[in-house]
Amino acid sequence: MHVLIIDDDFDAWRAAALDALARGLTPESIDWRTPQGEPALFSEPAQSVSGANAADAPQIRVSRELASLLKDAAHFRDAHRWSFLYRVLWRWAQGDRAVASPADEDGARLYKMAKAVRRAQHDMIAYVRFRQREASLGAPEYVAWYEPGHDVLAWGAEHFAARMGRSTWLIATPDGAAMFDGERLQLERRRALASEHAVDTPDAAEALWMTYYGSIFNPARLNESALEQHMPVRFWKGLPEGALIPKLVSDARGGARRVAQAQSVGALGGRAVQVQAQDAQPERDAPTSLDTCRRCDLWRNATQAVRGAGPSDARIMLLGEQPGDQEDLKGEPFVGPAGQLLHDAMQRAGMPREQVYLTNAVKHFKWEPRGKRRLHKTPAQQEVEACSYWLEQELHEVGARVIVTLGATALAALFGRRATLSAHIGRVVPYRDKWVVATYHPSYALRQNDEAARERTVAAIVEALEKARELSGQ
Ligand code: URA
Numbered sequence: 001m002h003v004l005i006i007d008d009d010f011d012a013w014r015a016a017a018l019d020a021l022a023r024g025l026t027p028e029s030i031d032w033r034t035p036q037g038e039p040a041l042f043s044e045p046a047q048s049v050s051g052a053n054a055a056d057a058p059q060i061r062v063s064r065e066l067a068s069l070l071k072d073a074a075h076f077r078d079a080h081r082w083s084f085l086y087r088v089l090w091r092w093a094q095g096d097r098a099v100a101s102p103a104d105e106d107g108a109r110l111y112k113m114a115k116a117v118r119r120a121q122h123d124m125i126a127y128v129r130f131r132q133r134e135a136s137l138g139a140p141e142y143v144a145w146y147e148p149g150h151d152v153l154a155w156g157a158e159h160f161a162a163r164m165g166r167s168t169w170l171i172a173t174p175d176g177a178a179m180f181d182g183e184r185l186q187l188e189r190r191r192a193l194a195s196e197h198a199v200d201t202p203d204a205a206e207a208l209w210m211t212y213y214g215s216i217f218n219p220a221r222l223n224e225s226a227l228e229q230h231m232p233v234r235f236w237k238g239l240p241e242g243a244l245i246p247k248l249v250s251d252a253r254g255g256a257r258r259v260a261q262a263q264s265v266g267a268l269g270g271r272a273v274q275v276q277a278q279d280a281q282p283e284r285d286a287p288t289s290l291d292t293c294r295r296c297d298l299w300r301n302a303t304q305a306v307r308g309a310g311p312s313d314a315r316i317m318l319l320g321e322q323p324g325d326q327e328d329l330k331g332e333p334f335v336g337p338a339g340q341l342l343h344d345a346m347q348r349a350g351m352p353r354e355q356v357y358l359t360n361a362v363k364h365f366k367w368e369p370r371g372k373r374r375l376h377k378t379p380a381q382q383e384v385e386a387c388s389y390w391l392e393q394e395l396h397e398v399g400a401r402v403i404v405t406l407g408a409t410a411l412a413a414l415f416g417r418r419a420t421l422s423a424h425i426g427r428v429v430p431y432r433d434k435w436v437v438a439t440y441h442p443s444y445a446l447r448q449n450d451e452a453a454r455e456r457t458v459a460a461i462v463e464a465l466e467k468a469r470e471l472s473g474q
Helices: 010-022 062-071 081-093 105-127 153-163 195-199 204-216 224-230 233-238 243-257 298-303 324-330 338-347 379-395 408-415 444-445 451-474
Strands: 001-003 028-033 140-143 167-175 177-182 184-190 316-320 354-359 366-369 374-378 402-408 428-431 435-440
Touching: 001 010, 062 081, 062 105, 081 105, 105 153, 105 298, 105 366, 153 167, 153 177, 153 184, 167 224, 204 298, 298 402, 316 379, 316 408, 316 451, 324 338, 324 374, 338 444, 338 451, 354 379, 379 408, 402 408, 402 451, 408 435, 435 451, 444 451
Parallel strands: 001 028, 140 167, 316 354, 316 402, 402 435
Antiparallel strands: 167 177, 177 184, 366 374, 428 435
């Protein structure tokens, strides 16, 4: 039996596994172990006792899909993961391609592990809640306690490091912590911090958030299984609002649902009145700024709200759907690939970008994770409607005479979801004191593989822009 002691991470396993393959060690002949104690795992380069290192380790070709499955499954919490992953790699190296198929027993387990890890990554982004500490306490400014489903702290920390600018923060978990000092990310394993340590510093914003959460909670609309599906119980403890939920739910069960009144109103004297659930929906407070908008839930997974850009006396407004990945990171509309295509179309139409106001129907990026990528997800009409508050302000403040709607969501933001793009495309339609010209979204052109079809779409966009220019008198 060969005992291989590796640091508990993918790179260390990979180097040792490649070395073991080169030596012809069968899966049954290896006892994979990881050191106990407090290794400074992330602060020093990973090492393997086999003597292999990434530079001189032998190489083996695996499919891209298998490589990403192995990488993800390596974060699955299971004491036997390294020996299992080696068995998969060994079978592949023997030419047994079935191992990468979900129909195979090992393959199915591998897929299941990778899926669970991806889910845990998604959860971490959705459910980590930073709390601001008192300034007098110094760095870190923000702390969060989180209990990830799998070993995804490093992944999640990278995500937050890319999105929280230079603020200093710490995420503590039962088996490690991630710290960001504004420049450098540092991860430490197995230096478990007591959860109380991380969460005993409620901030002023949190009190507001709790009040807000309590006030938007509508017992009449409570659907407990949906609530638990969207916000699994195991995450409640890390969420500021988590402490409120059990009481709100039990109040709802205890009759508040029947009378459909918020607790505070119910406490007032007088007669309980049966009302329609939708009429009982509490008004969401008008937020004072787009940056703190909580009118829908899209803010949770977005880096920032992306406001419109351009002169306030622009005669033309171009209305897109929502910021994309790059817009979300930069905080500006149309700076990614769709923006580039739009920019080219504007040049062809003789429409200088600096004279036009560019904005979106929805101001936060809606996405879903796909591996390391954030894939655009079309906003729901409810989200478009929630965001119309901000679009209304822009329509009011920017005196544009012509609006070009790019794609179906932008059109629906003005005319409602029954307005179809096919019925409006290329047409000029009056809207209040303005004209609306409807055309395709530039990303529709980007998605077309056929060169001729793509050019036809771009030409239609250019034509719509030219029409808008004529109508605006520009
Ligand atoms: N797509 C949009 O609709 N808007 C942007 O800002 C970027 C891409």
